[in-house]
Amino acid sequence: MCGICGVYGYHADEPVDQHLLTAMQQAILHRGPDDAGAYTEGPLGLGFRRLSIIDVVGGKQPMTNEDESVVLIFNGEIYNYRELQAQLRQRGHTLQTNSDTEVIVHLYEDEGVQCVHSLRGMFGFALWDKRRQRLLLARDRLGIKPLYYTIKNGTLIFGSEIKALLQHPAVQPAMDHSALNLYLGLRFIPAPATLFRDIYALPPGHILICERGTVRIVNYWHLSFETDPSEQRTIQDYTDELEALLQECVAMHLVSDVPFGAFLSGGVDSSTIVAMMSQFLNEPVKTFSVGFTEPWANHSELAYAEIVAQQYQTDHRNIYISPNDIHNLAAEVIWHLDQPIADEATIANYMVSKLASQHVKMVLTGEGGDELFAGYGRYDWEKRGAWVRRLSPAMRAAVMGMLSMLPETRGPKIAWYALSQSDEAMRLRNWFSLFNSDMQAALLEGSMLAALSRKTPTEMFREHLANCDSSDTLSRMLYVDTKMWLPDDLLARGDKTSMAHSLEARVPLLDHKLVEFAARLPSDLKVRQSERKFILKQTSQRCSLKQLCTGKSRASRCR
Template identity: 40%
Template structure:
């Protein structure tokens, strides 16, 4: 049976239980990672009392206890303590509008046997993934693409437009995937399949026109503290052990400190480090662990095995080159030895304006006053001649990256500094056939998203919208879901609680980025909760030192992959790729972004096609 085969492919997402439902129209299969109500009563697919509504669900509903009480008062009878059952009875009571009452991370499929209607839904932020294929005679959906590919009737074809977009942004923007014909259900959307027709509708978007927002900064800080504390506390509900990832950065440190308020006993923290101090935050992580009295676990990573890269690509299903993917994968494997659930700090950089690209955009207001010929032909050429420096950032590397991004098309807005193609690279890298097959308009989707935003004249909030709705879901959150589920570990992201996110969106942009201080109001809210050394430090991250690895341990692996890839031979200029490799390994230029992106493409294509 296809449904059972698809579920087996996703056994890593749910090793504890499995179940299948079939009737003459629909087959639903599920793999369960037991977290709330560990008994057989929590098994899925789950139904209502008369079996007319059947659901398979992935995620956590953090307000399920309140919804359960409300539904019981309306006469609904529950057979389990599971949050899944709240969705079933909520649908009975409120129909599709039940989605708007859920507070949490979720992707689910619900079959209404009376209306012969299939409902798919994905949470507002896009924390949990959902993919689908709609052919002439079939509709298939799953939490991962590889499960859809179990159906031999789904033809495997490369989506060249997605490949073009990926090479620039380093992820595939929704609703595309790298597989032609397979789509992502966008965050904040639901899909209905009825009478053979598919309709996709948006039920939520991020608005910057909130009500009852404090106009006084001090009052706003206090209210933010309340939102942060409630979000973290609500994410602690679990019938299994939980821990927290602690990088030493502000976001994860905040979660550890707030968890400590509500957990009196042992609290396990997990971090990763490198010998190269410019890539490592171990000292800060140790400081926070001691401050909060945690049981701290450190994973040192200084060598990179090619099989790690290949394993992550298998679980990602499509290329995505976030340089922290492999370290996160290894960290999740370590954490799973101790806990089943981990909290993590994803989302704060987007919602609170923590990335360097927000600062670059503000600096560019001055840089853009120079004549274009000066910016491009003089400063641009001079910056390009500067040799790459070995550290992660440093003044020279920051200057080079700023000038490169500033000289890209301004339609990209602040995302120009997170875009890694340019006209020179495209002309040298792509074959004429590939150029003819794609729309070479890299920022067309950025403009579409920007046009939806209601932030008005607040430039910083408009940039936050682009990060939250365009970038984050298919890059950061996809990475987190896949790397954690590969180890049967659930990651929760309390800083993306949608009520907290909505509150933050309604605040003025200048409260988030004040002059060149990122996360300004967030830092103010954490003053006194964490050591000042942590609260007022800059951003670093724990990305893999790929540029060094491609010049050393992974050089031979890279050369072989890029030379032998059938897809790259057919669509790219291999002589130009060789030139990029030579320049990078000789430290003339840092081409690690495009080379790493091509490496991921080659591994992906080998795994899923060849």
């Protein structure tokens, strides 16, 4: 896990300003305090900050092939790198290190831009092909690792965080009003937009290719939810395969040359990860949880986390959030995020990452379980709520009026308003609304108000829905969440808050093989008789997690 940055003047001959490259590296120092490296060649400059996790001695970057015709800077982890090393040796390659980074260099020699298909992991990297004068940027399939870019006067500027791009004198910070519209409607900003005008997030599962004076972006991964209706399989068959995949993914994510642990919320996702880690390790798993002091103590789930910690005899630590922490940390957290994410879990992520970083350099987390296996309340509401749209408009309005008069009914009001929409994209968009269209119109004026007629959240949903190959309602919701909510809220804040403390966070549930398996599962194995994450809970019970599978966690109730 590291930070990368770079500049490529593909329409220029002037050499890269070394001081500029250093400033860009310094802006992301927190992502890689262990080492730094740079490569320059005429108008190309590649910068790197390293957080050493695998092959601490040999994994220095930038990394090249033997004749230095291929140069790579890489942020992330490749979990199948040992398998790829063996394949490369069979093809005649000589590997100089034991790092996962080197396999990408040699895979590119053999496979070109198609090398991304061989990678199983999380990554954002830049690769320079000297012979072809080609710069390649690539981001992992799910968007676990970030990568941002802008183009100014024939110069491509990129980095793991927006703050690195802002060091370039040609990049002046200005708000993109249409992105503000997306934020107010969704609580996050979906790729490729950012809150900064002309700065873009490379979408998950995409590569950017800059060569011969042109820049093009290519999608290299499609998530299919298409199921085979003729397939005859039992619940036992599915749980057997899921358990095997979970064990494989957790085992692959444990490869590390430094101390590691796990975030433990007490929900079924993180608890399953900890249970499986305990099976593979010969020492107690180091676990970290976050709770709340008064007046929020009743929102704390530490009791659930401590049940799991005791059951698996983990080396467990807690940290508590107080109202003062929210006030004192707000500016610091916002600086690390680069752009706003209206998610109440952000401060919690930040503080538990700080706690973990005092004891380990890497953690496994349970992120992704809700999006893979349908853990949020809106999935159940949507499945059961079609009858709402069969009511007359007057009846729906009357119920909404009654809900508005009741205190503490925000959740039911959102659900009723969303379920009342006959248009699918409008309905899904309303599950996320921070401010509806009327509220935004009242809040904004002038050029900002005009931006409301540009790219809208509903249009974003409509575009993603058009790419989904399933007609099943739940599958379409999960597809959109995997494409928007997961990378641009959960994974974005997870990366920024952990890397703020130089802590690598790995997400075994988002191994793309597991994601593809989950997508093809029949919907009734995800939500069955209002029980969400049905198949994951069935599988987790094999790890003796019955108490957690029958209990409710706040994470599974919200959204």
